[in-house]
Amino acid sequence: MLPAPPVSETLIVAEVVEPEVTIVSQHPDSIVGEYHVDFAAMDTNDDGVIDAAEASSNPTLTAEFKAVDTDRDGKLSKAELKGWTR
C-alpha cells in the first residue's frame, strides 16, 4: 500500500473552507429559471410589486431579478412576472 500523501488532502480542505456566495450577473436579458412564484404570497407588503427584499425569499428569483425587472425600476410588477406566476 502506498502511503497517503497528506498534501493533497490539505489542499482540498483549504479550497472548501470558505464557500463563496456567487451571485453572478450573467445573461441579464435571459430568463433561465423554470419555476413559478406565488405573487400574492411574495408581495408581503401588498403594494402590488415585488421588491428586492421580498424577492430575497426566493434565491432563484433573486438571481434572475435583473432579468425579470425589464423596466429596471428595481421592482417586479405582476406584468414583469407574467409567465412566472401560477
Ligand SMILES: [Ca+2]
Ligand atoms: Ca411588495
Ligand SMILES: [Ca+2]
Ligand atoms: Ca420593474
